[in-house]
Amino acid sequence: MNPPLETRDLGTDVASRDAPLVIANVSRRTFLQGVSALGGLVLAVGFPATVRAADPPKYGADGMPHGWVDSPLVFVAIGEDGIVSIVCHRSEMGQGVRTGMPMIVADELEADWSRVRVVQAPGDEARYGNQDTDGSRSTRHFFMPMRRCGAAARQMLEAAAAARWKVPVNEVQAKNSEVVHTPTGRRLGYGALAKAAAGMPMPVGDAIRLKDPSQFRYIGTGKLKLVDAQDIATGKAQYGMDTRLPGMLYAVIARPQVYGGKVVSVDDAAALKVPGVVRVVQVEPTPGAPQFNPLGGVAVIGRNTWAAIQGRNALKVVWDDGPNASYDSVAYRATLEEAARKPGPVVRNDGDFATASAAAAKRVTAEYYLPHLAHASMEPPAASARIAQGKCEVWGCFQSPQAARDLVAKRLGMPVDDVTVHVTLLGGGFGRKSKPDFGVEAAVLSKAMDGKPVKVVWTREDDLHNDYFHTVSVEHLEAGLDAQGRPVAWLHRTVAPTIVSTFDAGAKQEANWELGMGVINVPFAIPNIRIENPEAVAHTRIGWFRSVSNVPHAFAVQSFVAELAAAAGRDPKDYLLEVIGPPRVVTPQMLADTWNHGESPERYPVDTGRLRRVAELAAKEAGWGRSLPKGSGLGIAAHYSFVSYVAAVVEVAVNAKGEISIPRVDIAIDCGATVNPDRVRAQMQGACVMGVGAATLGEITFKDGRAQQDNFNTYEVTRMAAAPREVRVHIVPGDYAKPMGGVGEPGVPPIPPALCNAIFAATGKRIRQLPIGDQLKA
Amino acid sequence: MTKLNINGKAYDVDLPADTPLLWVLRDELGLTGTKFGCGMALCGACTVHIDGQPGRACVTPISALGAKKVVTIEAIGADKVGKAVQTAWVEMGVPQCGYCQAGQIMAATALLKQKPKPTDTEIEEAMTGNICRCGTYNRIRAAIKSAAGDKGAMA
Numbered sequence: 032m033n034p035p036l037e038t039r040d041l042g043t044d045v046a047s048r049d050a051p052l053v054i055a056n057v058s059r060r061t062f063l064q065g066v067s068a069l070g071g072l073v074l075a076v077g078f079p080a081t082v083r084a085a086d087p088p089k090y091g092a093d094g095m096p097h098g099w100v101d102s103p104l105v106f107v108a109i110g111e112d113g114i115v116s117i118v119c120h121r122s123e124m125g126q127g128v129r130t131g132m133p134m135i136v137a138d139e140l141e142a143d144w145s146r147v148r149v150v151q152a153p154g155d156e157a158r159y160g161n162q163d164t165d166g167s168r169s170t171r172h173f174f175m176p177m178r179r180c181g182a183a184a185r186q187m188l189e190a191a192a193a194a195r196w197k198v199p200v201n202e203v204q205a206k207n208s209e210v211v212h213t214p215t216g217r218r219l220g221y222g223a224l225a226k227a228a229a230g231m232p233m234p235v236g237d238a239i240r241l242k243d244p245s246q247f248r249y250i251g252t253g254k255l256k257l258v259d260a261q262d263i264a265t266g267k268a269q270y271g272m273d274t275r276l277p278g279m280l281y282a283v284i285a286r287p288q289v290y291g292g293k294v295v296s297v298d299d300a301a302a303l304k305v306p307g308v309v310r311v312v313q314v315e316p317t318p319g320a321p322q323f324n325p326l327g328g329v330a331v332i333g334r335n336t337w338a339a340i341q342g343r344n345a346l347k348v349v350w351d352d353g354p355n356a357s358y359d360s361v362a363y364r365a366t367l368e369e370a371a372r373k374p375g376p377v378v379r380n381d382g383d384f385a386t387a388s389a390a391a392a393k394r395v396t397a398e399y400y401l402p403h404l405a406h407a408s409m410e411p412p413a414a415s416a417r418i419a420q421g422k423c424e425v426w427g428c429f430q431s432p433q434a435a436r437d438l439v440a441k442r443l444g445m446p447v448d449d450v451t452v453h454v455t456l457l458g459g460g461f462g463r464k465s466k467p468d469f470g471v472e473a474a475v476l477s478k479a480m481d482g483k484p485v486k487v488v489w490t491r492e493d494d495l496h497n498d499y500f501h502t503v504s505v506e507h508l509e510a511g512l513d514a515q516g517r518p519v520a521w522l523h524r525t526v527a528p529t530i531v532s533t534f535d536a537g538a539k540q541e542a543n544w545e546l547g548m549g550v551i552n553v554p555f556a557i558p559n560i561r562i563e564n565p566e567a568v569a570h571t572r573i574g575w576f577r578s579v580s581n582v583p584h585a586f587a588v589q590s591f592v593a594e595l596a597a598a599a600g601r602d603p604k605d606y607l608l609e610v611i612g613p614p615r616v617v618t619p620q621m622l623a624d625t626w627n628h629g630e631s632p633e634r635y636p637v638d639t640g641r642l643r644r645v646a647e648l649a650a651k652e653a654g655w656g657r658s659l660p661k662g663s664g665l666g667i668a669a670h671y672s673f674v675s676y677v678a679a680v681v682e683v684a685v686n687a688k689g690e691i692s693i694p695r696v697d698i699a700i701d702c703g704a705t706v707n708p709d710r711v712r713a714q715m716q717g718a719c720v721m722g723v724g725a726a727t728l729g730e731i732t733f734k735d736g737r738a739q740q741d742n743f744n745t746y747e748v749t750r751m752a753a754a755p756r757e758v759r760v761h762i763v764p765g766d767y768a769k770p771m772g773g774v775g776e777p778g779v780p781p782i783p784p785a786l787c788n789a790i791f792a793a794t795g796k797r798i799r800q801l802p803i804g805d806q807l808k809a
Numbered sequence: 810m811t812k813l814n815i816n817g818k819a820y821d822v823d824l825p826a827d828t829p830l831l832w833v834l835r836d837e838l839g840l841t842g843t844k845f846g847c848g849m850a851l852c853g854a855c856t857v858h859i860d861g862q863p864g865r866a867c868v869t870p871i872s873a874l875g876a877k878k879v880v881t882i883e884a885i886g887a888d889k890v891g892k893a894v895q896t897a898w899v900e901m902g903v904p905q906c907g908y909c910q911a912g913q914i915m916a917a918t919a920l921l922k923q924k925p926k927p928t929d930t931e932i933e934e935a936m937t938g939n940i941c942r943c944g945t946y947n948r949i950r951a952a953i954k955s956a957a958g959d960k961g962a963m964a
Contacts, residue, residue: 125905125943256899263907264895266842266882270908273841281836306825335836336845337828409846409854409908409942458844458908459942491847709902713945717905720944743851743940752933754946 107136107184113208113222115142120152120159121169122430123259124408124460125717126775127710128169130258132177135706138249139181139242142221143208149258154432154452163431165465165575166629167673167773170706174771182241186234191227192219207248244704244767251767253709259456270458271428274415276484280309282476283339283488285346286328286497287316289736290571291353297329298347305345307338312479314472320536321572323431323438323466326497330476336488352736358570360732363503364400367567371398371507371526375565376540379551379623382559387520391511395598398508399587400800403731404501404576405740407748410458411489416473418482422449427470428457435467439474450474461721462575466499495746496738499574500731502527506550506587511559516599518610520559525550527583528569539566541580547626549584549670549780552619554637556612562623571733578779581672582725586801589668589784593791603788604650604667611669614640628674634770635674642669644763645678645699652761653680653697659793662686663694666788668781673773675702676763679719679781681755683789689807691790693723693755696782702772704765712760715778719758722782724749727803811871815840816884826872831855833871834881842882842911846940853939856912856919857881863919865938882911890956891918897956905943913939917953926957 108116117133133149136142152159185205192210193200196217203212208221234240249255262268287293299311309332316327331342388394414427416439423443429435429452436452443450457464469487476485489497504527511520529545531538541564546552551562576582589607596606617637619627627635646669653665662685669678679698685691696719705711728747732739740746765771787798790807798806813820813830815838822833829848834840834857843866846854850865857866858880885891894917897903904910913936920927920935927935932953941949 123906125907127905257902257904259907260899260902260904263904263910264898264914265886266840266911268907269841270844272845273835275839275841335824335828335832337832337836340848407942409852409906409940410844411846456908457906459906461942488845491849491852713902713905713948716947717944720946721942742849743847744849748940748942749944749946750940751936751946751949754944756947758947 107140107180109184109221109225109228111222111225113220114146114148115140115208115221116148116150118150118152120162121173122162122164122432122454122457122460124164124430124457124464126169126714127257127707128164130255131170131707131710132173133258134249134255135174135177136181138247139178140185141205141207141248144249144255146208151454153454154429154436156433162433163465164460165430165462167675167775167777168629171674171771171773174706178241179239182239183234186240187228187231188221188224190231191224195219195224195227250706251704251708253707255707269455270410270413271426271455272410272413272458272488274426274455274486276415276417279415279484279486280332280334280480281336281339281486281488282330282332283336283343283490283493284314284328284330284472285343285348286326286493287350287352288496289350289352290355290358292736293351293353294327294329295349295351299329301345301347302331302342305338305342307334308342309333310480311342311346312476314475320532320534322534323434323468323471324442325468325472325475332476332480332485339488340490355570356736358733358736360402360503360734363570363733364505367503367505367526368398370565370567371505371524373565375524375526375563377561378546378564379560379562384520384522384559384561387559388509388511388522391519392514393512393516393598394509395512395595396509397591397594397799399506399583399590401504401506401583401586402729402801403503403571403733404725404729405495405498405731405746406459406461406463406576407494407746408457408459408461408463411491411494412464412469413486413488414467414470414473415484415486416470416477417484418443418474418477421445422451423474423477424451424453425470425474426453426455427467427473428455428460428464429467429470430457430460430462430465431467435470438467438471442471443474443478461577462579463499466574491742495731495740495742498731499533499572501576501582502530502573502580504583506583508587508591510591510595512595512599516601518557518595521555521557522561522563523550523588524563524565525584526565526567527580528567528573530573530575532569533572533574539568540564544626544629545580547624547628548580549588549672550580552622552624552637552671553588554617554622554639554642554671555610557610570736577721578672578776581670581776581780582783585668585670585672585780586783589670589781590787590799593666593784593788594797597791604646604655607646607667607669608643611639611643611646614643628672628773630674637671641676641701642671645669645676645701648761648763649678649680649697649699652699652759653682653695655680660684662793664789664792664794666785666790666792668785668788670777670780672777672780674770675700675772675774675777677777677781679785681782681785681789683786683793685790685793685807689809691727691803691807692753693786695757695759696755697759697761698778698781699761699763700774700778701763702765702774702777703769704767704771705762708762711762711774714774715760716758718778719782720749720754722779723753723755723786725779726783726786726801727753730802813871813874813879814876815879816881822871824871827870829867830857830869830871830874830879831866834866840881840883844908844911846909852909853916854909854912856915856939858885858915858919861919861922863916882915885915885918888918890921893956894918894921894952897952901948901952901955903945903948903952905945909939909941913941913949917949917956921953921957927953
């Protein structure tokens with residue numbers, strides 16, 4: 032879901048177009064410290080870049096940085112000690128990818144999980160392909176390549192055993208890190224076979240024998256523990272904040288508090304007197320659109336983080352606030368509302384809204400407001416860098432390590448090959464850590480300190496003041512109902528500063544991939560639909576936040592459907608199903624959606640039957656219609672995003688003081704088949720909490736160009752007592768032969784509207800502005 | 810020079826007396842399991858035990874410690890209750906990103922050492938200062954109950 036940045040020739044490790052999937056035996060090449068050192072079998076697998084480049088766009092997301100499913104190289108090594116090392120090339124930020132990806136390989140490989148080690152890949156696009164861990168894509172993009180990688184390795188081990196025993200290969204079978212000769216019961220461990228296996232021919236194409244899903248030992252069971260759980264529970268897990276290098280210095284940076292601001296002058300005399308402060312260094316801003324580059328500012332470097340923070344407090348910086356010095360959330364909201372109340376550029380038009388609306392028996396209008404949000408991952412951004420012998424090494428919590436590598440190389444004027452980016456665990460990401468500006472800062476400061484290792488630490492204040500903020504929006508909806516209360520006309524104007532503005536300064540309209548997040552692609556059985564997107568000017572850095580534009584769009588659409596149900600005097604669940612209409616398969620093009628979450632419209636059409644099913648499942652499991660005490664209510668919402676279908680029923684209780692509590696959420700997801708259902712449940716549970724936080728508490732406001740929230744006292748997030756007391760996750764069983772959907776993000780969008788619909792059921796009060804804050808209080 | 814007792818070991822630290830314990834642990838002693846999240850005792854990521862009581866390392870100047878014994882996530886497994894909490898965390902798959910979990914485990918251990926069978930309200934009161942942005946609260950609650958020996962604890 033990244034916007035177009037640049038296109039690049041991916042270059043190396045490319046095979047002929049005849050082989051869509053290339054497996055190369057690269058045992059003798061030294062390419063990955065820690066894996067190759069083990070010796071034995073090493074396999075690499077990848078879709079060659081030329082296939083994607085030469086074929087017509089298969090999945091529709093070629094505009095992403097470095098393409099996407101283009102050249103994912105995955106490495107397996109089996110040591111002579113029998114230890115299987117599996118490289119994870121995606122970033123772990125809590126979604127469980129360091130368990131899920133290796134699990135897929137290990138399953139097809141028939142590897143004993145207790146003898147599997149996971150090795151984290153550095154950022155290296157030529158070797159691993161796209162590593163941008165965002166868009167809820169890892170599992171759906173890499174399930175098949177990972178399976179083929181594991182299966183090919185298994186077949187080579189079987190071939191090696193058959194050769195050793197001089198028996199036909201069909202008499203041997205790999206099982207749990209051993210190969211067994213079935214007629215005689217002889218066995219050989221993977222360690223004993225590793226070297227010989229590396230010399231066996233590589234199965235390719237149809238010669239690769241994948242397991243029947245009924246034979247999966249790990250996939251779909253949800254029984255494996257997280258690979259990092261023990262390290263996390265004992266404090267050993269290493270995050271970007273935790274990197275330690277000999278002689279390391281620590282830096283914090285005073286950045287412009289207003290987007291586009293610049294340093295005029297610095298008085299660092301007092302800062303340099305702070306004990307432990309080593310040096311003050313100016314960081315040059317990056318001309319043009321911010322992209323993923325540093326904002327610039329003044330860095331204070333110290334012997335520890337505290338010294339650097341104290342030094343920064345003592346800095347006297349004069350700033351030129353620049354063109355956004357008057358950015359003010361109250362005034363900006365009025366600007367958005369004005370735009371939303373006038374016709375704007377039409378981005379989808381079915382039938383004739385104006386005529387149908389004029390002829391309608393009843394007309395309903397509503398406007399929704401959603402503020403900026405900050406990601407506020409528990410680990411603020413942090414990265415370390417050192418430069419020696421003309422090479423730069425960077426460590427950090429990156430969702431996009433290869434973007435970090437490219438930008439560091441560019442900023443330092445080094446060849447990309449001389450930059451190594453190590454990926455630590457991410458203490459939360461939520462889209463913030465897709466932007467590796469903090470990694471570039473570390474490299475710049477290391478260079479300023481003659482290559483000494485420097486760690487850049489963002490404080491929480493830095494994180495909230497200088498985030499790539501979730502957009503702010505006004506969503507204006509109008510509908511006409513016929514005499515039976517059925518919607519016959521639907522108008523949605525969405526007005527929000529676009530993420531594109533972060534890459535193309537001055538961009539004012541939402542991109543197709545923002546509009547395709549639940550505003551144009553509403554798969555509703557309404558004959559006259561008109562979607563408009565009036566312009567909005569960005570005055571701060573706008574970026575992806577978990578679920579991105581699905582959050583405002585789903586809130587508006589799913590709230591409005593419930594408002595129409597109320598206007599029609601109908602049950603909201605029945606009405607929602609009626610608006611979705613009968614089960615049918617709709618091509619994204621019919622919905623004016625040219626993006627389709629970056630996926631092939633043929634492989635991923637919109638299936639309203641699946642959307643209905645999750646709504647019906649959540650409603651059934653929640654006991655829709657059950658009687659509740661006064662002040663309590665149920666609300667429902669269903670949303671399609673990241674090619675998955677999610678519906679939630681929230682039960683809310685509102686007390687006499689207008690305080691809300693959430694006894695229970697029933698959330699149903701159809702993401703196709705699952706690799707690790709326990710992590711799917713975990714992601715849904717977490718999405719409920721984040722959705723509740725966005726609905727009830729989350730708001731970044733600007734005044735005089737500055738974000739007004741500093742820390743968790745003014746930017747509140749959901750704590751235990753306010754979280755849903757019980758989250759019941761219902762997973763629709765899937766078929767491994769069919770394309771999978773996303774999981775990390777699609778749980779969030781239905782939660783705020785389901786909650787507000789529940790509040791309406793409980794109190795009769797309709798929430799049209801987030802956060803709910805004190806709106807229910809007397 | 811400030812004398813500190815961390816995880817049973819004595820340290821002499823040559824830093825300004827107002828330096829928060831957090832940065833001494835992390836930057837000077839290499840004990841990075843204790844996390845930085847807010848610097849204002851708002852999120853609980855830096856929770857350690859100070860003479861057995863949960864405390865926020867980010868706002869505790871080393872001058873305030875004196876002879877008090879500090880225990881961090883790196884050593885809490887030596888405690889029977891701490892070990893049970895860690896085990897429950899792994900068994901119930903509590904962590905998502907895991908960054909806040911050291912603080913959560915330290916807070917939960919302190920709770921269980923004081924109240925071996927906490928009620929839901931007691932759990933909420935003890936854990937309210939610990940933010941988890943991934944939203945693992947229900948599993949945290951279940952893991953606390955599991956560590957307390959409640960066989961009915963469910964994620």
